[in-house]
Amino acid sequence: MTLAKGSAFCVFLAILSGAVALISLRTGAVPISWREMVGGGDSVGSMVFQTMRVPRLLLGFLCGGALGLCGAAMQGLFRNPLADPALVGVSGGAALGAVAAIVLGGPFLSHSIYILPAAAFFGALAAAILVHVIATRGVRVDVPTLLLAGIAINAFAGAGIGWMIYGATDSQLRDFTFWSLGSLAGAGWDATLGCLPFVVVAAGLLAFRARALNALALGESNAWHLGVSIEGVKQAVLAATAFAVGAVTAFTGTIGFIGLVAPHLVRLAVGADHRLVLPGSFIIGGCLLCAADVIARTARAPAEIPVGIVVASLGAPFFLGLLLREKRARA
Amino acid sequence: MRKILGLLLLSTTLHAATPLRVVTVGGAVTETAFALGSGDVLVGVDTSSTFPEMARTLPQVGYQRALSAEGIASLRPDLVIVSANAGPPTALAHLAALKIPVLRLVAGDSLDGATTRVLQMGEALGREGEATKLVEKIASEVGARVPLAAHSPRVLFVMSLGQGSPMVAGRETAAAAMLELVGAQNAGNAIQGYKQFSREALVLLDPEIVVTTSRTLAANGGEANLAKLLPGLEITAAGRSGRLIVMDDLFLLGFGPRIGEAAQELATKLNEPSRRAER
Numbered sequence A: 001m002t003l004a005k006g007s008a009f010c011v012f013l014a015i016l017s018g019a020v021a022l023i024s025l026r027t028g029a030v031p032i033s034w035r036e037m038v039g040g041g042d043s044v045g046s047m048v049f050q051t052m053r054v055p056r057l058l059l060g061f062l063c064g065g066a067l068g069l070c071g072a073a074m075q076g077l078f079r080n081p082l083a084d085p086a087l088v089g090v091s092g093g094a095a096l097g098a099v100a101a102i103v104l105g106g107p108f109l110s111h112s113i114y115i116l117p118a119a120a121f122f123g124a125l126a127a128a129i130l131v132h133v134i135a136t137r138g139v140r141v142d143v144p145t146l147l148l149a150g151i152a153i154n155a156f157a158g159a160g161i162g163w164m165i166y167g168a169t170d171s172q173l174r175d176f177t178f179w180s181l182g183s184l185a186g187a188g189w190d191a192t193l194g195c196l197p198f199v200v201v202a203a204g205l206l207a208f209r210a211r212a213l214n215a216l217a218l219g220e221s222n223a224w225h226l227g228v229s230i231e232g233v234k235q236a237v238l239a240a241t242a243f244a245v246g247a248v249t250a251f252t253g254t255i256g257f258i259g260l261v262a263p264h265l266v267r268l269a270v271g272a273d274h275r276l277v278l279p280g281s282f283i284i285g286g287c288l289l290c291a292a293d294v295i296a297r298t299a300r301a302p303a304e305i306p307v308g309i310v311v312a313s314l315g316a317p318f319f320l321g322l323l324l325r326e327k328r329a330r331a
Numbered sequence B: 001m002r003k004i005l006g007l008l009l010l011s012t013t014l015h016a017a018t019p020l021r022v023v024t025v026g027g028a029v030t031e032t033a034f035a036l037g038s039g040d041v042l043v044g045v046d047t048s049s050t051f052p053e054m055a056r057t058l059p060q061v062g063y064q065r066a067l068s069a070e071g072i073a074s075l076r077p078d079l080v081i082v083s084a085n086a087g088p089p090t091a092l093a094h095l096a097a098l099k100i101p102v103l104r105l106v107a108g109d110s111l112d113g114a115t116t117r118v119l120q121m122g123e124a125l126g127r128e129g130e131a132t133k134l135v136e137k138i139a140s141e142v143g144a145r146v147p148l149a150a151h152s153p154r155v156l157f158v159m160s161l162g163q164g165s166p167m168v169a170g171r172e173t174a175a176a177a178m179l180e181l182v183g184a185q186n187a188g189n190a191i192q193g194y195k196q197f198s199r200e201a202l203v204l205l206d207p208e209i210v211v212t213t214s215r216t217l218a219a220n221g222g223e224a225n226l227a228k229l230l231p232g233l234e235i236t237a238a239g240r241s242g243r244l245i246v247m248d249d250l251f252l253l254g255f256g257p258r259i260g261e262a263a264q265e266l267a268t269k270l271n272e273p274s275r276r277a278e279r
Helices: A002-026 A034-039 A044-078 A091-107 A115-135 A143-167 A170-181 A189-209 A210-216 A220-225 A230-252 A258-270 A274-298 A307-330 B001-015 B026-034 B053-057 B069-073 B089-095 B110-126 B126-144 B175-181 B200-204 B214-221 B223-228 B237-241 B250-253 B259-271
Strands: B020-027 B042-045 B079-082 B103-104 B155-161 B167-169 B209-213 B243-249
Touching: A002 A044, A002 A258, A002 A274, A034 A044, A044 A189, A044 A210, A044 A230, A044 A258, A044 A274, A044 B069, A044 B089, A091 A115, A091 A143, A091 A170, A091 A230, A115 A143, A115 A230, A115 B209, A143 A170, A170 A307, A189 A230, A189 B200, A210 A220, A210 A274, A210 B089, A220 A230, A258 A274, A258 A307, A274 A307, A307 B026, B020 B026, B026 B042, B026 B053, B026 B079, B026 B110, B026 B126, B026 B250, B069 B089, B079 B110, B089 B103, B103 B110, B110 B126, B126 B259, B155 B200, B167 B175, B175 B250, B175 B259, B209 B214, B214 B223, B214 B243, B214 B250, B243 B250, B243 B259, B250 B259
Parallel strands: B020 B042, B020 B079, B079 B103, B155 B209, B209 B243
Antiparallel strands: B155 B167
């Protein structure tokens, strides 16, 4: 039963991601023929395909995937379906780093496109490390303290962002506003390849933790009695989130909701087994973001809508609808 | 047929490389293209391009700091002219990678900046003659503005992007540069950039005249409401005399081809006697 359900789900994921990839590669402001897609060459169409469409699809998939995966891991760690990667301060730290680079970086910012992502990434990392250190007692990470420290660090980052905004010029303010709406518009091979190692490391850290997260669902002491290395799981989840979510946020800005909703969709479909939830959330998260991005860059072409807006305005009603249907089914 | 022949003739007599499909990004950039007589080669503009009316009918490439390379490329331009504010850098780099020429105009909210940009665009659009004439026109307009009365008035520039929270223009703003150009004192010079101001500080500045933009006024529901958003204003000289000057955003602050006209109009309005004294 579970096995059949699991393999059916895998087939569904494969078809879904294939379809999303194909639609994403085929749609955009510039019409691109099949010949230009596969044949290469230096026409505008094939150049757009090679330098924008493909890296953008990959970045969207990496980014949505990382958010979905880390969201699932976070929800497992906190044993709470409301948890998302922002909870441990990563998003707040990244936003503070980004706004600091925009406001204080001024003349340096134009020298390299990596300065802003680097600042955002180190902001995210610093926030996550701080939260981690505060919540560590001896060798043990106390999960409730982790939650509270995350809230405090987010509030502190919010204050820092406030100071920066206060000192910002009009155009810096608008830059930050657009950064915080999230967008894949900056996607090129450099951003995609910049994210890749961090997402790979995160996936590697979480790859063999599914059973441990399943055990953790029974409570820390029960999991310990089952022989699970609880502290190992905690460290892995925190490190993976800091790396992957920090890196993708650095390149795309804050994109909310996917980290929360992707694991829910997977659990609604196949239940709470993390062996399916973790990889499933990665793929569903990636598909969600890429699909939203297709709308973001075509709905008002040749202009573009920040993808974060699309994700939230389509995703939230969809998610609510699912919850209502679930409620009715149970009643 | 005659039209095509005419075009062919034009393209051979004019510059060999006169661009025929141009995207302009920035309100003043679009305005300048029209002022130089190149309005008919524009195939796309950004959201800040609101003047002339014709510009509003062209395809929109979005907000100037959040451009999409693919979106612009889909208009198949042979030249993209952007203001110094345009971005993100990756979008501009992508356009360059597609071998679409991108001209980035110089920055600077000053008369010099405005005329340099006109000349830069004239060269790029193959309209050097028109550009030189436009620069001369701007210079004569700025020169012909009415001189302010012996005492240069303290002027408070107020702007809000949305509803409420009016911001005062400090140093290093387009508004401050415009006030300097016509020889008025910027009352907000103690601060840098656009900032919210405390009521008491506003009273202390005691501005004689308030200048704002028509968009600010429209967003805040007219003159009466604007006064309410600036509590304390009623105690100042400007509040008592009711001297409020309203001008279009892009016209007053764009530092584009109409900078000379804007300077003339602002100077004339600054010289008008107070309304209440008239009554």
